[in-house]
Amino acid sequence: MSIIAQYVMNGAMLGMMYALVAVGFTLFFGVLDVIQFAHGDVLAAGAFAALAVWLGLTRLGVASPALLLALVVVAATVATALLGAAVARFLVLPLKGAPQLNVLLVTLMMGTVLRESIRLFYPGGSQPQLFPALLPTSSVALGEFNLRIDNVILLAAGTVLIAGTSLLVTRTRLGLAIRAVAQDEETARTMGVDFRRIVLLTFALGSALAAFAGVMDGLYYNEIFFGMGLLLGVIGFAAAIIGGLGNLYGAILGGFFFAALQTIGAVALPFASAYKDVFAFGVVIALMALRPKGLIGERTSERV
Amino acid sequence: MSALLRCRDLSRAFGGLLALEGLDLDVEEGGVLGLIGPNGSGKTTFFNVLTGFFPATRGEVLFAGEPITGLSPQVVYRKGVARTFQRSRLCLPLSIFDNLLIGNHKHLDHRLWSNLVDRRALRRQIEQTFAEARELVRIFDPPLADRLLEPASRIPMIDRRRIEVCRALISRPRLLLLDEPSAGMTQEETMRLMDDILQVKSRLGGLTIILIEHEMTVIERVTERCVVLNYGRKIAEGAYAEIARTPSVREAYLGLE
Amino acid sequence: MRKGLLAAAAVLAVSLALREDDFALLLLTRVLIVILACLGLNVQFGYAGVVNFAGATFFGVGGYTAAVLARSTAVPHLFILLIGGAAAALAGTILVVPVLRTRGHYAALVTIAFALLFRTFFEVNDALGGPQGLKLPELRIGPVHFNDAIEIGSFFASFYLKYIVLSLLLAALGFAFVLRLERSFIGVALDCIRLDEIAAASFGVDVARWKIVAFTLGNFLIGLAGALSAFMVGFIAPDNYSFGESLIFVSILLLGGLGNPWGLSLASAVVLLLPEKLQVIAEYRFLLFAAVVILILLFRPAGLLPRPLRRLT
Incomplete structure (x- = not known):
């Protein structure tokens, strides 16, 4: 029983991270019909920004865990929001009208630039870095299963963030503008929506969500490394596709669906724990082969 | 004389939207048929169903007496159907x-x-x-x-349009589908293009043409018969002079009365 | 044709002049091998428009196949090279369905997932040597032992000269193949598929079939190059086949000019030789080339040597 609870908890954590990353992909695709392949590496940059800020603050003598946590999260969010907006401003928007492939390539290369910059320029960046435990490490015994408080907090915070994003998109003026741009750029313009501003804000928003996923990853595994974004990016993108690119709820479902598959895989093939990433990527490939347009279906269809 | 192209009850739905509904249509070998109707009336959808890009949800297409419904675009082309596109491709x-x-x-x-x-x-x-x-x-x-x-x-x-038409003609198809050749051209240029196409037609002998066109002067000059579509249905058929007088057509298409 | 022979003669002349310089010849061989691999990628990406971000993976499949066969079987090494290519082509068939059914960004994702999958697989599979990799025996073709220096009378040359001759031969064959492919009806069909699949299908081009052909032929060349590279280096390890290396292949293609075999040859030389000449940048090469490719895409998307118009007549 406790083993199963452990797996469910583990799956839920993974699912939350994947969902947060997938929502970013889906938002970007929604407004600009592009794939931001550097998204995962923006996430990694956010996690490292968080770590750097933590190091700086502890050196300055800040000891309050709550204050540290708050500042670390803020730092990561701001860093990724700026990075995401910069990618949109300097790489994606200038290539508007160029073949989609060029946007894909340019963001893929940008991802490499970020990844390599962390590896080369962050002190000790080529090795995994210890991430501080900023949350209470106590746990509550539920029968044989120890429910860790930090995991509960992370899940709750993730849920709040996703719910907040969904409310933002569906209930606010900004959300209305984002949806207008996603529908049709021309209409949005005639409605008086500042297209560029909305695109930049959407990229900032999606990237900020990834920052949280990055911090969550660090807190959960207690370490981060420069290549973490590549893995989370690929899986997050796959999750977004499974949910139908451009579909917010689909992305969330896709994230949890993928985590569930991975967890089930780990249960079903315990002997092959070394192959868990092989399994995960195998699932990505198989899903693309079986349902290339996702389980829910992409928003746009091709015109003949 | 038998029809080169014969469509019976041809229908195509996108979700709940019926883009083409129960279309019956015959084109004689060597004829020039005009296909007219307002935007979104199903003209291009008809071409796409005919050439195998969208499977028909119902109905049948016979080309030279042979069913071609459900065949891939590649096979339809091999059987002798070539097309141009509204937007230059x-x-x-x-x-x-x-x-x-x-x-x-x-x-x-x-x-x-x-x-x-x-x-x-x-x-x-x-x-x-x-x-x-x-x-x-x-x-x-x-x-x-x-x-x-x-x-x-x-x-x-204008030359791109010409080359697109030549690309469709060079394989010597039996049926040529022209999707709004006038788009992006002056009326004069379109007229000249159509005259040239008719010249090729007379040289090849037996070429059959279906023409989607908004320029009524073009339709009037080159087609022998027209089919008018509205909301995916055929609302009129006949020589241009006849259908131009039909009240339902004037209402649907020209927005009169 | 004449340009090609001249280029090959020039490479030979340079190698002869440098015949005692092991390191220079090693570098030259590596350039030729990378050219061969990028020619394969060019067929996929530059002509058919099938993206492949797992170039290094297929290179690795060729290398691992060669290592396993050379270590544990008596198959003649020349055949092993060809089998290396065939194995990569075969591995590619795993991806054929998802790559065909998807396009653009989806196909990119599939190949990236494949690259990461195989990288991990090489690393955790003990039969393939795990992270340490595998050693290969000396390459022998007929009576020629590739790891012995050449001494004929007073003529002395590094053993790498043999590798140069072999890789030059294979690269030249690959070159001739790609040039002929481009100047053929198949080349026209591939271009049309890349530029407009709907137009291609309207004129009878069997899009799926030609994508498979291009993908498979391309992977064969990449795998062949990988097998040759494994023999020359004498050992293989997962680190040599990382996603970063795959991106380097793609960078070479984009730098040179998609679809231009001459461009990718020049770019291969630059990308491989520059970090060796300027040791300072060796560590930064992934970063550097990624940044250069970003600039190329923003300001000169056709590459340094844009592909010229096809001339059939």
Whole structure:
């Protein structure tokens, strides 16, 4: 029983991270019909920004865990929001009208630039870095299963963030503008929506969500490394596709669906724990082969 | 005389939207049929169903007496149906001649051996297609026939239209589908293009044409018979002069009364 | 044709002049091998428009196949090279369905997932040597032992000269193949598929079939290059086949000019030799080339040597 609870908890954590990353992909695709392949590496940059800020603050003598946590999260969010907006401003928007492939390539290369910059320029960046435990490490015994408080907090915070994003998109003026741009750029313009501003804000928003996923990853595994974004990016993108690119709820479902598959895989093939990433990527490939347009279906269809 | 193309109850739905509903349509061999109707009335959908891009949700298409419903675009082309597109779909970075070669795809040898190793037959086919291409393009515009090795991106819109029509004609199809050739051209240019197409038609003998067109002067001048679509249904059929007087057509199409 | 022979003669002349310089010849061989691999990628990406971000993976499949066969079987090494290519082509068939059914960004994702999958697989599979990799025996073709220096009378040359001759031969064959492919009806069909699949299908081009052909032929060349590279280096490890290396292949293609075999040859030389000449940048090469490719895409998307118009007549 406790083993199963452990797996469910583990799956839920993974699912939350994947969902947060997938929502970013889906938002970007929604407004600009592009794939931001550097998204995962923006996430990694956010996690490292968080770590750097933590190091700086502890050196300055800040000891309050709550204050540290708050500042670390803020730092990561701001860093990724700026990075995401910069990618949109300097790489994606200038290539508007160029073949989609060029946007894909340019963001893929940008991802490499970020990844390599962390590896080369962050002190000790080529090795995994210890991430501080900023949350209470106590746990509550539920029968044989120890429910860790930090995991509960992370899940709750993730849920709040996703719910907040969904409310933002569906209930606010900004959300209305984002949806207008996603529908049709021309209409949005005639409605008086500042297209560029909305695109930049959407990229900032999606990237900020990834920052949280990055911090969550660090807190959960207690370490981060420069290549973490590549893995989370690929899986997050796959999750977004499974949910139908451009579909917010689909992305969330896709994230949890993928985590569930991975967890089930780990249960079903315990002997092959070394192959868990092989399994995960195998699932990505198989899903693309079986349902290339996702389980829910992409928003746009091709015109003949 | 039997119809070259015969559609019965042809229908196509997108989700709940019926883009084409129960269309019955016959085209005689050698005829020129005009297909008119407001935007979104199902004209291009009809072409896409006919050429196999969208499967029909119901109904049947017979081409030269043979059912072609549900066949792939590739097979429909091989059977002798060629088309142009509303929005130009030339491969602009390629040369004009390359584009015409694509049009002639079914007559060319694509085996690996003859393309990569023993290339004598390949060279012969290149020369032959080049000669044919020149001759065909010359009907439309003699100076253009001397520019076949230039990139398609370098020629003006009218010439691109011409090359698109030539790309469809070079394989000597039995049925030519023209999707709004006037888009992006002046009325005069369109008229000239249509006259040139009719000239090719008379040379080839037996070419059958379906023309989607908004320019009524063009329809009036080149078509023998018209079918009017509205909301995916046929609302009228007959010679242009007749249907132009039909009240339902005037209402649906011209927005009168 | 004449340009090609001249280029090959020039490479030979340079190698002869540098015949005692092991390191220079090693570098030259590596350039030739990378050219061969990028020619394969060019067929996929530059002509058919099938993206492949797992170039290094297929290179690795060729290398691992060669290592396993050379270590544990008596198959003649020349055949092993060809089998290396065939194995990569075969591995590619795993991806054929998802790559065909998807396009653009989806196909990119599939190949990236494949690259990461195989990288991990090489690393955790003990039969393939795990992270340490595998050693290969000396390459022998007929009576020629590739790891012995050449001494004929007073003529002395590094053993790498043999590798140069072999890789030059294979690269030249690959070159001739790609040039002929481009100047053929198949080349026209591939271009049309890349530029406009709908137009291609309207004129009878069997889009799926030609994508498979291009993908498979391309992977064969990449795998062949990988097998040759494994023999020359004498050992293989997962680190040599990382996603970063795959991106380097793609960078070479984009730098040179998609679809231009001459461009990718020049770019291969620059990308491989520059970090060796300027040791300072060796560590930064992934970063550097990624940044250069970003600039290329923003300001000169056709590459340094844009592909010229096809000339069939």
